[in-house]
Amino acid sequence: MNNIKSTFFKYVSANILGMIGLSCYILADTFFIARGIGADGLTALNLAIPIYSFMNGLGLMTGMGGATRYSISKGTSDTTVRKQIFTHAFCFALFLSSIFLFLGATTAEPLSRLMGADADTLGLTTDYLRILMVFAPFFMCNNLLICFVRNDGAPQLSMLAMLTGSFANIVMDYVLIFPFGMGMTGAALATAASPVISMFVLSAHFIRKQNQFRLCRIRPSLRRITDICALGSSSLIVEISSGVVMLIFNLLILGISGNIGVAAYGVIANIALVLTSMYTGISQGVQPVISQCFGRHEYGNIRKVLRYAFTTSTVLAALSYLITFIWAGPIVSAFNKDNDPVLNAIAVNGMHIYFTAFVFIGINIITATFLSSTDNPGDAFFVSVFRGFLLVIPMAFLLSFLFGINGIWITLPFTELLVALPAVYFIRKTLKKMPL
Numbered sequence: 557m558n559n560i561k562s563t564f565f566k567y568v569s570a571n572i573l574g575m576i577g578l579s580c581y582i583l584a585d586t587f588f589i590a591r592g593i594g595a596d597g598l599t600a601l602n603l604a605i606p607i608y609s610f611m612n613g614l615g616l617m618t619g620m621g622g623a624t625r626y627s628i629s630k631g632t633s634d635t636t637v638r639k640q641i642f643t644h645a646f647c648f649a650l651f652l653s654s655i656f657l658f659l660g661a662t663t664a665e666p667l668s669r670l671m672g673a674d675a676d677t678l679g680l681t682t683d684y685l686r687i688l689m690v691f692a693p694f695f696m697c698n699n700l701l702i703c704f705v706r707n708d709g710a711p712q713l714s715m716l717a718m719l720t721g722s723f724a725n726i727v728m729d730y731v732l733i734f735p736f737g738m739g740m741t742g743a744a745l746a747t748a749a750s751p752v753i754s755m756f757v758l759s760a761h762f763i764r765k766q767n768q769f770r771l772c773r774i775r776p777s778l779r780r781i782t783d784i785c786a787l788g789s790s791s792l793i794v795e796i797s798s799g800v801v802m803l804i805f806n807l808l809i810l811g812i813s814g815n816i817g818v819a820a821y822g823v824i825a826n827i828a829l830v831l832t833s834m835y836t837g838i839s840q841g842v843q844p845v846i847s848q849c850f851g852r853h854e855y856g857n858i859r860k861v862l863r864y865a866f867t868t869s870t871v872l873a874a875l876s877y878l879i880t881f882i883w884a885g886p887i888v889s890a891f892n893k894d895n896d897p898v899l900n901a902i903a904v905n906g907m908h909i910y911f912t913a914f915v916f917i918g919i920n921i922i923t924a925t926f927l928s929s930t931d932n933p934g935d936a937f938f939v940s941v942f943r944g945f946l947l948v949i950p951m952a953f954l955l956s957f958l959f960g961i962n963g964i965w966i967t968l969p970f971t972e973l974l975v976a977l978p979a980v981y982f983i984r985k986t987l988k989k990m991p992l
Contacts, residue, residue: 560845560857564864567845570711572837574702574718579833584726585743586826590891592733593680595819595899597740598891600680602822603671606796606803608688611656613795615696618649619703620843621788624928626769627707627847635768642704642769644780649700653693660689672806676815680740687744691751698751701758707844708768710761721754790924790936794836797944798829804949805964808956813902817961820902823891824910831876831911835918838865838872839925846929855990862926862983869918880911902961909965916972923979927986935982943975 589597622645626638659667664686665678673681688695698721706714725746732742761767802825809817842865849857880887888903889895920943927936948971955963955970 560860561864563845564842564861567706567711568838568841568865568868570715571706571841572834574715575833575837575840576830577715577719577722579830583826583830584722584729585747586822587891588729588733589740589743590823591893593739594893595816595896596676597680597743598819598822599815600673600677600684600740601743602802602806602818602825603668603673603677603681604685604688605798605825606671606800607667607685609798609802610796611653611689611692611695612699613792614652615649615699616703616795617785617788617792618645618652618696619700619788620791620840620925620928621645621784621786622700623703623707624787624843624847625783626704627844628851628929628931630848630851636772638769639772640774640777640780641784643771643774644777645700645704645784646697646771647774647776648781648784649696650693653696656689656692656696660686660692664689671803672810674815683740684744687741687748691748694748694751694755698754698758701755703840704769705758705761705767706840707847708761708766710766711841711844713758713761717754717757720757721750724753725750786933786937787928787931789933790928790940793937793940793944794839794921794924797940797948798825798832800944801825801948801952801968804952805967808952808964809961812956812961812964816896816899817902820888820899820906821964823888823899823903824906827880827887827907828910831880831914832917832921834872834876835869835914835921838869838918839922842922843925843929846926850930856992858930858990859987862922862987865922865926866919869922870915873915873918876914877911880907884908905962906965909962910968913969913972916969916976919976920972920979923983927982930986932982932986935986939975939979939982942978943972947971947974 585601586598589601622641626641629638629641665682668678668681668685671681702714702717728746728749729743732738732746736742738745805821805825806818809821813820842861845861846858849855849861884904884907885900888900888907892899920939924936924939927933927939948967951971952964952967955967957963959966
């Protein structure tokens with residue numbers, strides 16, 4: 557690739573903006589639900605998000621895995637293979653989303669109870685969860701198309717689709733919650749409509765006939781699907797780890813501070829989702845560049861892209877922590893409809909501790925994507941699963957037992973730091989295999 561620096565900023569800037577926009581789906585719900593419904597609505601939203609994260613993560617797994625293999629295959633001239641990759645990914649996404657659709661239509665209330673909803677929040681959680689799960693085909697296919705369009709040389713269109721969907725969600729949130737008075741149902745409908753609008757924007761890539769991928773007749777291949785899942789597994793873990801952390805933290809905080817603590821954590825977690833999306837944007841932005849360079853054996857460019865990515869991540873981590881530390885009070889107040897001093901105190905203290913994790917989060921997310929993009933799915937899975945499950949769960953129980961709610965806030969930065977150590981080792985090991 558010529559001028560690798562401009563290529564890096566072209567893809568990364570578009571994807572950071574797009575991912576921030578995409579993450580605002582839930583943040584907009586958080587804000588308008590907080591102002592229009594109150595603490596019970598916030599709690600219900602926070603209880604439903606882990607299911608949404610899992611659904612969204614499976615869509616990203618299929619999209620990122622398929623698009624990574626598609627991009628690596630550009631090193632060859634076999635266009636038939638690329639069409640087969642897309643078709644397998646698309647059909648698998650439809651299969652997975654149909655399961656969520658069925659469960660949402662039939663078991664939303666039991667799922668809400670399982671997530672921790674009580675008599676005060678059960679109806680609100682059920683309403684929100686049912687609608688999101690019924691719209692699963694749109695969420696997952698939108699994630700798939702965003703990844704493939706980005707890897708097909710159109711990062712700006714992917715960004716536009718994500719931003720348009722997010723803006724539409726914000727507008728519809730306000731309209732459906734306030735003028736129409738639809739409460740949680742309105743918030744869910746606004747979020748569910750967003751991927752539909754995003755897919756409409758992405759359709760321009762096909763209408764203009766700029767796409768190099770399309771559906772074709774295939775013989776289903778378990779090997780192909782397994783390969784897609786392996787390459788996309790780190791994206792799945794990155795996405796659902798936030799849901800797993802929320803689920804565990806919700807249950808622990810309920811026992812320590814009750815619903816008001818969960819509502820405070822809901823504010824922190826949803827702001828964290830937006831800030832984390834910056835690092836996801838960097839990683840998804842460098843993925844097409846690294847994959848294509850890897851397929852063409854341009855190892856020097858891979859090293860440059862990785863250096864640019866870590867530098868950008870570190871700068872953003874420092875800025876985001878500085879801003880949220882200084883203005884934690886006003887930020888929390890925007891989501892605190894009733895000006896509850898307990899909610900405010902818990903959330904402000906939590907932000908000051910919890911958000912120290914961002915510098916390590918950036919390292920770990922970018923590392924996992926780098927490893928997948930260079931066809932090292934096993935190492936990528938190790939990094940992702942340790943930061944998502946194997947460390948955070950036992951540490952959350954241990955630290956909350958020792959330090960109460962402050963132990964909850966310490967858990968994330970501590971575990972992300974521990975994961976960053978093997979992550980750096982895997983990077984060095986992978987780069988040593990690439991000739992200078």
